[in-house]
Amino acid sequence: MHNLLFIAFLFTLAATAVAVGGQPVKQYKTAVFGGGCFWCMEPPFEQLEGVIEVTAGYSGGDEVNPTYEEVSAGRTSHIESVQVVYDPGKITYRQLLDTFWRYVDPTDAGGQFADRGSHYKTAIFYSDQEEKAIAEQSRDTLAASGIFSRPIVTAIQPVKPFYPAEEYHQDYYKKNVAHYEAYKVGSGRAGFLEKTWQGRPEKPADIPTDQELRARLTQVQYEVTQQDGTEPPFKNPYWDNKKAGIYVDIVSGEPLFSSLDKFDSGTGWPSFTRPLVKENIIEKKEKKFFMVRTEVRSAGGNSHLGHVFDDGPAPTGLRYCINSAALDFIPAEELAAKGYKEFEALFR
DSSP: OHHHHHHHHHHTGGGOEEOOTTSOOEEOEEEEEEESOHHHHHHHHHTSTTEEEEEEEEESSSOSSOOHHHHHTTOSSOEEEEEEEEOTTTSOHHHHHHHHHHTSOTTOSSEETTEESGGGOEEEEESSHHHHHHHHHHHHHHHHHTSOSSOOOOEEEEOOOOEEOOGGGTTHHHHSHHHHHHHHHHTTHHHHHHHHHTTOOOHHHHSOOHHHHHHHSOHHHHHHHHHOOOOOTTOSTTTTOOOSEEEEETTTOOEEEEGGGEEOOSSSSOEESSOSSGGGEEEEEEEETTEEEEEEEETTTOOEEEEEESOOOTTTOOEEEEOGGGEEEEEGGGTTTTTOGGGGGGGO
């Protein structure tokens, strides 16, 4: 009974305020990933700033309290997984996904490296539609990058109860250093990952922490992008900007909108008929103040941008109503110098 209660606690932690050391409650979230051998998936997440705890275990199946013997023998529908408890104020779900992709072979449908069997397959277990959208966008971005020549087969599916593995599996890389290092090499995982990612920067390091954002952004930029705020209409820098160029996320720099799709909506905020790069935009239904609206967020930076409405002009009939504080404007003549050369052709 105590074990079941502990599992239920972990499973619902994503929506629970957790008290730490008698201090005021803090909202932590959880994420569950299947990446083959869970010994190898604990270290990458545990080294990230903002990650509170990583637990090796089993998820994705229907059987209650599975054992390692049952899972490894293929007698359950579970796969080896890790559960990551993290502080969303310090690290985003997208950053966790970036780390996940970097430590698996997402093209292998039969297992991971020398580990064969359905219980070694890769999976991302999402807890809501926002996480699903972010996971699918990150998968599509990876597929378009050309890093992998084969199709990505990692499943993206709803989360199911997570069951912690036996104690001897927890932090195995610390308890049995020599065997763990030999296993990484012998299984083929270490060599594959080194070859695949050699020379490529660690994506999570490119995304600023909350502390860095507070130092870098103005108060209104931070309130809008990180706290879902709204700036005053007509009192923001881009609502009436008519210069040619593109608008990028103030946090991540990912391209979002173009001046070619900008129009005067009369609302006092920058308005666009469509995104410049559709994959960089996430749309999420939002219920606030007795209204249902569609929130717009950036995929990479996870910045709150504004909302989209269906009262816009042709050709789309949409109005992306965006906060200036969430944007940085790159003039057409500066695109190449600032790393956006691929968009120069739009303004010739």
